[in-house]
Amino acid sequence: MHLDPVFLSRVQFVWVIALHILLPAFTVGLASFIACVEGMSFFTGRTVYARISQFWIRIFSVAFGMGVVSGIVMPFQFGTNWSRFSDATANVIAPLLAYEGLTAFFLEATFLGVLLFGRRLVPRWVHFMAAVAVALGTLSSSFWILAANSWMQTPAGYALIGGRFFPTNWWAVIFNPSFPYRLAHTVTAFYISTGFVVLGIGAWMVRARRFPEEGRIIMSATLWLLLVLVPLQIGLGDLHGLNTLRYQPTKLAALEGRYDSAAPAPLTLFGIPDDARGVMRDEIAIPRLGSLLLTHSWNGRIRGLNDWPVDRRPPVGPPFYAFRIMVGAGLLMLALVVVGNLMRRRDAFVTSEAFLRACECAGPLGFVAVLAGWTTTEVGRQPWTVFGLLRTSESVTPSLTGPDVLLSLLGYVAVYAVIFPGGFLVMRRIVRAGPQSQAIDEPGQGRRAMLPIARAPELTP
Amino acid sequence: MISALLPDFVPIWTAILAVGIFLYVVLDGFDLGVGILFRFAPDLQSRNLLMNSIAPVWDGNETWLILGGVGLLVAFPLAFAIIIPAVYFPILVMLLALCFRGVAFEFRSRDVAHRGFWDHGFFLGSVIATFVQGIVLGAFIQGFKVEGRVFAGGSFDCFTPFSLMTGIALVFGYGLLGAGWLVMKTSGALQKSIRVQGVWCLCGVCACIAAVSLWSPLLDLDIALRWLSWPNSLVLAPIPVLTLCVALLTGRALRNGSEAGPFVGAIFLFLLSYGGIAVSLWPMIVPHHYTVWEAASSPKTQAFLLVGTAFLLPTVLLYTAWSYWVFRGKVRGDIGYH
Numbered sequence: 001m002h003l004d005p006v007f008l009s010r011v012q013f014v015w016v017i018a019l020h021i022l023l024p025a026f027t028v029g030l031a032s033f034i035a036c037v038e039g040m041s042f043f044t045g046r047t048v049y050a051r052i053s054q055f056w057i058r059i060f061s062v063a064f065g066m067g068v069v070s071g072i073v074m075p076f077q078f079g080t081n082w083s084r085f086s087d088a089t090a091n092v093i094a095p096l097l098a099y100e101g102l103t104a105f106f107l108e109a110t111f112l113g114v115l116l117f118g119r120r121l122v123p124r125w126v127h128f129m130a131a132v133a134v135a136l137g138t139l140s141s142s143f144w145i146l147a148a149n150s151w152m153q154t155p156a157g158y159a160l161i162g163g164r165f166f167p168t169n170w171w172a173v174i175f176n177p178s179f180p181y182r183l184a185h186t187v188t189a190f191y192i193s194t195g196f197v198v199l200g201i202g203a204w205m206v207r208a209r210r211f212p213e214e215g216r217i218i219m220s221a222t223l224w225l226l227l228v229l230v231p232l233q234i235g236l237g238d239l240h241g242l243n244t245l246r247y248q249p250t251k252l253a254a255l256e257g258r259y260d261s262a263a264p265a266p267l268t269l270f271g272i273p274d275d276a277r278g279v280m281r282d283e284i285a286i287p288r289l290g291s292l293l294l295t296h297s298w299n300g301r302i303r304g305l306n307d308w309p310v311d312r313r314p315p316v317g318p319p320f321y322a323f324r325i326m327v328g329a330g331l332l333m334l335a336l337v338v339v340g341n342l343m344r345r346r347d348a349f350v351t352s353e354a355f356l357r358a359c360e361c362a363g364p365l366g367f368v369a370v371l372a373g374w375t376t377t378e379v380g381r382q383p384w385t386v387f388g389l390l391r392t393s394e395s396v397t398p399s400l401t402g403p404d405v406l407l408s409l410l411g412y413v414a415v416y417a418v419i420f421p422g423g424f425l426v427m428r429r430i431v432r433a434g435p436q437s438q439a440i441d442e443p444g445q446g447r448r449a450m451l452p453i454a455r456a457p458e459l460t461p
Numbered sequence: 462m463i464s465a466l467l468p469d470f471v472p473i474w475t476a477i478l479a480v481g482i483f484l485y486v487v488l489d490g491f492d493l494g495v496g497i498l499f500r501f502a503p504d505l506q507s508r509n510l511l512m513n514s515i516a517p518v519w520d521g522n523e524t525w526l527i528l529g530g531v532g533l534l535v536a537f538p539l540a541f542a543i544i545i546p547a548v549y550f551p552i553l554v555m556l557l558a559l560c561f562r563g564v565a566f567e568f569r570s571r572d573v574a575h576r577g578f579w580d581h582g583f584f585l586g587s588v589i590a591t592f593v594q595g596i597v598l599g600a601f602i603q604g605f606k607v608e609g610r611v612f613a614g615g616s617f618d619c620f621t622p623f624s625l626m627t628g629i630a631l632v633f634g635y636g637l638l639g640a641g642w643l644v645m646k647t648s649g650a651l652q653k654s655i656r657v658q659g660v661w662c663l664c665g666v667c668a669c670i671a672a673v674s675l676w677s678p679l680l681d682l683d684i685a686l687r688w689l690s691w692p693n694s695l696v697l698a699p700i701p702v703l704t705l706c707v708a709l710l711t712g713r714a715l716r717n718g719s720e721a722g723p724f725v726g727a728i729f730l731f732l733l734s735y736g737g738i739a740v741s742l743w744p745m746i747v748p749h750h751y752t753v754w755e756a757a758s759s760p761k762t763q764a765f766l767l768v769g770t771a772f773l774l775p776t777v778l779l780y781t782a783w784s785y786w787v788f789r790g791k792v793r794g795d796i797g798y799h
């Protein structure tokens with residue numbers, strides 16, 4: 001069997017980033033959620049909010065710690081496996097990564113300590129401001145990382161000299177054509193992912209009759225928030241799609257499963273893509289809907305992949321299926337949120353066993369959508385790392401052999417297979433212990449006693 | 462072209478990166494060193510004390526590794542693109558060991574049933590991460606096979622007798638830093654036993670520094686000429702002389718009851734060794750192939766990042782200093798995990 005270092009390096013990148021992305025998908029939203037609850041606590045003075053906040057801060061710090069550990073791996077991937085890409089693009093995107101490191105390090109590391117350990121040490125408003133600063137830090141991280149990612153999708157503000165990219169206009173580099181849409185779509189997705197985890201845990205608190213007061217507050221607030229965010233996200237997704245149609249038509253054709261150009265174009269619901277022959281088999285399609293959704297006109301023309309040479313086309317299967325999973329997850333979430341808000345009358349949303357169970361099952365739905373969306377956009381970018389300009393096959397480290405990469409991939413799989421389930425179990429223990437076990441301002445917990453990751457008292461020997 | 466009007470930022474970025482890497486080496490060095498000495502702590506209570514002495518600071522220390530990696534990428538991308546592939550497996554092993562160590566750190570106090578397992582994980586993770594960092598250092602000093610702008614050797618070329626020796630050297634070195642830190646943080650019988658371990662580490666460090674100093678000129682004619690040609694040998698003579706003096710003073714501080722002396726001494730030993738390596742290699746950042754100027758990113762890139770770094774980096778440093786101030790003094794057995 002031939003081991004292809006390019007393919008294996010891609011698999012390795014998928015493995016380390018897919019697991020890493022789950023943590024920011026959770027912590028970006030959770031940081032803002034904690035800042036809101038801290039705000040409620042500060043302005044109303046009710047202790048139930050402080051209890052809720054303390055509970056989520058514990059979970060946050062476990063997720064954040066794992067995010068740091070798996071995040072250290074990421075910049076080194078650029079060097080170990082994608083050194084040609086690094087050499088070609090560093091002048092343009094490396095400063096964006098460095099700004100991510102500096103601002104995130106500054107805001108998160110500085111204020112996370114205060115948020116975790118400082119409730120007794122600083123005035124209440126400082127604690128609230130620390131929560132806001134941590135939330136801003138996570139958003140700043142997203143800003144810079146997505147700027148770099150978007151530049152790879154829709155490069156701008158550069159000059160290409162001797163196969164390497166040089167910056168000509170930083171504003172154009174950062175605010176490249178797909179960046180505003182990607183930023184809005186991704187951050188909203190992160191908020192929604194967190195929202196569904198929070199909703200699911202709130203539902204469990206109510207259903208298990210362990211912490212009904214906290215559970216009810218959590219569920220009610222989250223349902224309002226999601227009622228705004230989920231429809232907003234569908235609108236943002238539409239705008240993002242139009243942007244893709246304009247700047248990355250091959251990706252759009254792949255995720256639509258469109259091989260032949262058509263005007264008007266139908267919307268393919270399902271089918272089995274066949275890249276070798278360039279056709280969609282067993283297609284189920286709705287006439288004209290494709291044109292209507294993508295061009296917002298009755299007869300709009302959509303270009304198919306067969307318009308491009310074979311070596312400039314992405315594979316259709318992964319983006320096509322992943323896009324349908326993402327949209328399906330989105331519609332499920334929309335249904336659940338609408339039903340939940342309709343059930344507010346006579347408190348049905350906290351008394352209906354079926355609805356509470358549905359919320360618990362929907363907890364991971366946001367992560368499913370995030371991973372599917374990520375697959376859609378990154379596989380849809382292929383066969384390029386910098387869209388249309390730098391090929392993936394020309395980005396990989398030339399000295400690597402297939403067995404080298406196989407060995408490192410196995411190493412990452414083995415270690416992550418221990419660390420991630422371990423972290424999940426720790427978070428589950430914190431959830432089981434619930435918010436009431438978190439005595440606020442508990443005396444006798446000296447500062448130096450604190451480990452940087454949250455600690456549940458019942459687990460302390 | 463605008464970039465022609467921009468000043469030469471390369472010396473500034475070389476300095477920033479040099480300081481950043483040195484900070485990483487000292488900061489993560491002492492907490493990896495505590496992990497190395499962890500195996501030799503006599504009982505559970507002392508192990509908990511050792512853990513608590515670095516608990517509030519270790520993840521901040523490790524974050525410098527990200528800034529170091531990204532700093533090399535942004536300031537000297539060509540060096541990044543050649544060096545990191547050349548040390549593919551040491552980097553891999555280091556990342557995995559650090560992951561495991563970080564988690565072991567957190568889990569040992571929660572998962573009491575498997576505490577022995579996590580304790581071993583913490584010790585081994587620390588030793589392995591340190592050892593492979595030493596291999597990276599040795600491979601870097603020896604240089605890499607380069608063709609054009611890419612590394613042209615094999616992924617296992619970095620494992621040589623010389624790099625294995627620098628790996629061992631760093632284990633002793635971080636062990637010494639860890640001992641210095643722990644002397645400040647502990648007292649009584651535990652401190653006494655750590656002083657003894659510190660002396661062992663110091664002997665190992667001195668032997669290794671001597672070995673590297675004799676071996677590297679033999680490996681590399683450029684390094685030999687740099688140190689031994691007249692008048693360089695006179696100008697550079699203070700480095701080995703000072704190293705010897707600092708080593709003697711550190712040894713005395715370990716034995717005579719000085720609290721901060723061993724840690725300060727260890728830092729100066731690292732500073733002098735670091736300076737020695739810099740003298741050997743300057744101005745090459747990919748030894749034998751590319752200077753810092755040839756490997757540097759575009760002036761526009763360096764200028765753009767310098768604007769933000771100029772005030773973000775001092776802020777990070779201030780915060781770091783403040784957090785060490787908050788957690789100053791001896792670790793106490795009655796606080797924390799016990």
